Amino acid sequence: LFPYTTLFRSQTIVMAFDGKAARMINPMAGPGVIDVPAEQVEMIKDQSDIDGPLVDYKAKGSAIEFIGAEVVDGKPVIHLRISRKMLPAQEVLLDAKTFLEAKVTTQVPGSGVLETLLTDYRAVQGLMMPFSIKTVAAGMTVNEMKVDKIEINPVVDNAVFIWPRLTASVSAVPAAMFTMRRCPPAAVVPTEFAPGTNLVPVLMPVLGLC
Numbered sequence: 001l002f003p004y005t006t007l008f009r010s011q012t013i014v015m016a017f018d019g020k021a022a023r024m025i026n027p028m029a030g031p032g033v034i035d036v037p038a039e040q041v042e043m044i045k046d047q048s049d050i051d052g053p054l055v056d057y058k059a060k061g062s063a064i065e066f067i068g069a070e071v072v073d074g075k076p077v078i079h080l081r082i083s084r085k086m087l088p089a090q091e092v093l094l095d096a097k098t099f100l101e102a103k104v105t106t107q108v109p110g111s112g113v114l115e116t117l118l119t120d121y122r123a124v125q126g127l128m129m130p131f132s133i134k135t136v137a138a139g140m141t142v143n144e145m146k147v148d149k150i151e152i153n154p155v156v157d158n159a160v161f162i163w164p165r166l167t168a169s170v171s172a173v174p175a176a177m178f179t180m181r182r183c184p185p186a187a188v189v190p191t192e193f194a195p196g197t198n199l200v201p202v203l204m205p206v207l208g209l210c
Contacts, residue, residue: 017044042086052101053082053090061085069096077102100128112138124150 006013014025015036022036022044036044049060057064067079076096083089091105104116114137118130129150135143 015044017041017048019045046084046087053084053092053104054080054101057082067091072103075102098128101130125152127152 004015006015008028011027012025013027016023017036020041022041024034024036025032026034053060053062054064062085063083065081065083067081070077070079070093072093078094078096078099080092080094081089082092088107088109092101093103094100095102098121100121101118103118106114106116108114114135117134117136118132119134120132121128121130123129129147131147131150133145133147134141
């Protein structure tokens with residue numbers, strides 16, 4: 001079971017995924033435990049893959065294509081394209097000196113292009129980890145996560161990974177806490193949207209949320 005907790009506007013949201021099904025507690029969506037729609041489960045499964053798209057890519061049913069060596073923002077990068085099973089393809093830029101992921105671009109159906117920027121890499125028990133992860137949609141930052149601490153293989157109570165704990169209460173599911181912070185509102189407020197545009201990532205910066 002992959003559980004995590006998010007705090008948004010004083011509301012605690014809990015999501016749990018066991019590799020096949022996903023459930024959540026979201027006071028803003030209704031009371032009790034909610035089953036996540038099947039069409040969203042594959043995306044959640046992808047998000048729960050802590051190794052990233054490159055590790056064991058063949059076992060995951062993916063294929064990797066070398067696009068070329070490029071220079072982005074003055075830095076040399078290696079451009080890879082990852083074709084994934086049942087998921088949108090991804091464009092991955094690796095730092096040409098460290099071979100660490102610098103940028104991952106995903107074409108999300110119905111939402112447009114989603115960019116993930118990974119920076120501030122630090123060594124944690126011999127592994128390089130990004131301590132800053134920024135998500136950009138339509139050219140605007142929709143989420144920015146600053147990591148305070150990363151623990152590898154900590155001792156965790158097995159009870160955390162049992163479905164019934166999710167039905168008890170929000171406080172009964174200990175997990176990593178991510179806080180969505182406020183940021184300066186977007187300087188330019190969009191006034192026209194293409195049909196089918198997902199307005200959530202577009203309007204969040206307008207409301208001063210990231």
